[in-house]
Amino acid sequence: MTNKIAIITGGSRGLGKNTALKLASQGVDLIITYRSKKEDADAVVAEAESLGVKANAVQLDVAESKTFSAFATTVKDLLSNTWQRENFDFLVNNAGIGINTPFAQTTEEQFDQLVNIQFKGVFFLTQTLLPLIADGGRIINISTGLTRFSFPGYAAYASMKGAIEVLSKYLAKELGARGIAVNVVAPGAIETDFGGGVVRDNEQLNNHIASITALGRVGVPDDIGGVIASLLSEDNRWINAQRIEASGGMML
Numbered sequence: 001m002t003n004k005i006a007i008i009t010g011g012s013r014g015l016g017k018n019t020a021l022k023l024a025s026q027g028v029d030l031i032i033t034y035r036s037k038k039e040d041a042d043a044v045v046a047e048a049e050s051l052g053v054k055a056n057a058v059q060l061d062v063a064e065s066k067t068f069s070a071f072a073t074t075v076k077d078l079l080s081n082t083w084q085r086e087n088f089d090f091l092v093n094n095a096g097i098g099i100n101t102p103f104a105q106t107t108e109e110q111f112d113q114l115v116n117i118q119f120k121g122v123f124f125l126t127q128t129l130l131p132l133i134a135d136g137g138r139i140i141n142i143s144t145g146l147t148r149f150s151f152p153g154y155a156a157y158a159s160m161k162g163a164i165e166v167l168s169k170y171l172a173k174e175l176g177a178r179g180i181a182v183n184v185v186a187p188g189a190i191e192t193d194f195g196g197g198v199v200r201d202n203e204q205l206n207n208h209i210a211s212i213t214a215l216g217r218v219g220v221p222d223d224i225g226g227v228i229a230s231l232l233s234e235d236n237r238w239i240n241a242q243r244i245e246a247s248g249g250m251m252l
């Protein structure tokens with residue numbers, strides 16, 4: 001049987017990297033994207049290849065929707081040259097940034113940056129790649145626990161993720177006829193470089209999050225990649241249009 005192929009945006013670090021390596025360990029071939037950290041992306045590719053799958057890294061800024069059709073052409077060429085295929089199976093819209101700023105001080109520039117990366121990018125990248133997603137494929141969009149509970153400073157960020165959750169339901173409805181399932185994974189606070197690494201590096205915040213998490217600690221990337229990989233497995237093929245929160249039980 002031939003391997004499935006996944007595209008993971010923001011696969012160079014953090015949750016995208018963890019997802020890539022979990023999928024690789026399950027025999028899924030990869031195209032990961034990165035914005036600026038080519039060396040990190042190349043290291044993920046090398047690690048995935050050492051697990052026995054085919055992997056490639058492609059530069060992509062998800063804030064630049066005008067580049068998406070060129071990206072799709074690159075993907076098409078890769079699929080044809082590396083896999084002799086015209087389509088891929090799984091899209092994981094993961095790339096993102098966080099900006100923590102109180103509602104009253106949020107600037108239009110910060111808002112636009114977040115909307116371009118977290119919402120517009122996902123909307124139009126998915127639209128552009130749609131003809132390249134195989135019938136029966138899957139899409140996972142990454143949201144956040146912050147759409148269920150509120151933490152001061154995340155009004156703009158969490159609103160974009162809320163939009164992603166609504167979009168995911170519409171995608172599930174409209175793409176169902178092609179057998180494409182669409183789900184959301186909503187991580188709680190995870191120790192990555194996200195937001196300047198604050199969850200990992202700020203001891204006070206780390207302890208606070210642990211204290212409001214039922215399982216008593218902050219999340220790590222290994223808590224998330226497996227969730228995404230399992231949602232993409234055959235065992236979970238009937239899960240569709242769902243928001244799966246992976247937060248260890250934050251803010252219950």
Ligand SMILES: NC(=O)c1ccc[n+]([C@@H]2O[C@H](COP(=O)([O-])OP(=O)(O)OC[C@H]3O[C@@H](n4cnc5c(N)ncnc54)[C@H](OP(=O)(O)O)[C@@H]3O)[C@@H](O)[C@H]2O)c1
Pocket residue numbers: 009010011012013014015016033034035036037038040060061062063093094095096097098117142143144145186187188189190191192193194195199
């Ligand atoms: N960590 C958390 O606590 C947490 C919680 C809930 C949800 N999330 C969500 O999970 C996703 C991944 O976060 P993370 O924690 O893994 O973050 P991270 O460790 O900071 O990694 C971010 C990844 O996204 C890429 N990226 C950033 N801006 C980009 C852009 N404009 N265009 C394309 N790629 C871009 C980065 O590429 P380079 O390496 O090239 O910079 C990197 O691969 C995000 O959508 C985030 O909102 C995170």
